[in-house]
Amino acid sequence: MTFPQMRSSGERERPDAARPRLTRPGRADPSRHRRRWYEVMACLVLLCAFLGPVPRAWATPELPAPAGWPLAPEPEVLRGFEPPAQRWGAGNRGLDLAATAGQPVLAVAGGTVSFAGSIGGNGVVVVDHGGVRTTYTPVAPTVAVGARVGLGQPIGEVRGTHCPERVCLHLGLRDGDRYLDPGLLFASGSVDPGSRPRGPVRLLPPDRAVEAQRLAAARKAARERAGAIGSGTFVRPSAGAVTSSYGMRVHPITGIRKLHDGIDFGAPCGSELWAPADGTVVTVDRHPALGNRIVIDHGDIRGHRVRSALNHASSQAVRPGQRVRVGEVVGRVGSTGLSTGCHLHFMVWVDDRLTDPAPWL
Incomplete structure (x- = not known):
């Protein structure tokens, strides 16, 4: 007959957390894997916080070509591209072009209409060109979302207010969440007199x-x-x-x-x-x-x-x-x-x- 082993009166029973953890032969302790996973994730979080978001400027977007002005004849530029120092700051995120009320607005290049509606009380049309998008406001749209448009095709009429002193059309160019100078679409590059193009520049081979x-x-x-x-x-x-x-x-x-x-x-x-x-x-x-x-x-x-x-x-x-x-x-x-x-x-x-x-x- 075998009797259970007796503890002395001064010996306390160890709690479960202090007992040796038994694992099968050849199998790693699962708690060790969890600790390792937490350590790796913590390192990644710290690394991302240190580096910040990856700047999209590292990638040069593909701009549509050929491209033309959204108004005919070629309009006067009332205000050039003035990107703010901070994304939320004041500036001009496109070109303000002199226009007349009711003047036809033309697609600057071929693409697909991705938005046609109202934002902040003004009509807006957005055309997706595959890599970048052009935006037009204030516009009364004459096209529907999903419509294919070609270079120079009417997409609406100037209607509404944007510039404080006269009728104008605001033309924007976006690569994801990044604003680019719409002047890059045209042969002259940036259309802001006396300034260098802001944003990606396409260089042609010498030939x-x-x-x-x-x-x-x-x-x-x-x-x-x-x-x-x-x-x-x-x-x-x-x-x-x-x-x-x-x-x-x-x-x-x-x-x-x-x-x-x-x-x-x-x-x-x-x-x-x-x-x-x-x-x-x-x-x-x-x-x-x-x-x-x-x-x-x-x-x-x-x-x-x-x-x-x-x-x-x-x-x-x-x-x-x-x-x-x-x-x-x-x-x-x-x-x-x-x-x-x-x-x-x-x-x-x-x-x-x-x-x-x-x-x-």
Whole structure:
């Protein structure tokens, strides 16, 4: 017979916490793992507190290209980009552009509308360009969330107050929660006179930089030649605002970067198209890309043969061989051919070569 071991009267029973913890052979003590985990987490917390948030400036965002001004013609900059020293401080987190009440607001680049509504009593439109977002206020939106928009496409009208002394449009550029200078979207970089661009700067390789300078010089020379020949010769062929200028851009339907060989006027479907000058109608047909078009030969102007074309018409009111006078109705605005909405695509040829129509208007 075995009797339980007796303790002396002076020996106390050890509490459970002081008893040896039994573990299976080859298995670590679980309390040791918990202590190690707590130690690691504490170190991570201290490290994050010491380093602070990782600055997003370390990553240069991809800016949309090509890009254009949100107002036409190119607006006056009333106030440049003035980022506050602290995120909550006072400043100007974008560009304030001179505008008129009711003036069409244009998307500066292709993207998707991510917000169209009211904030603080003013209308706001936000367009997501994949890497960054552009914001427009005060605006009465004419687009819905989820809509795809192209460069120069109307997204609303200026309506509301932002600048204290006159009507203006505030254009913002954001990369996540970070505000960038919207002037970086345009060829001139920061548009704040006398200042250097603030924020990420895209540098071109030497070969592309030389090519960009060559193209810019060629475009400038072409504009000067055209201006010398035809400045003020034409009247506007549509009452709509200019929504896309002549130059290189990504086609809103094909996605191909190519020359936009004319000027687009955003106008309501069915509105009048006018002959820009006296001339003879030489073509009235339907083109696969340009839709219903009307080509007018204006004859000799200052020693140069000049023709113009009005494209994407919903209807044509003239016939080949017909003489037309300046301002005469020759058709109606439409969206025929490769088009994302009702507008006029206006083209000009000088001596059988396409040119920028702007100096002629």
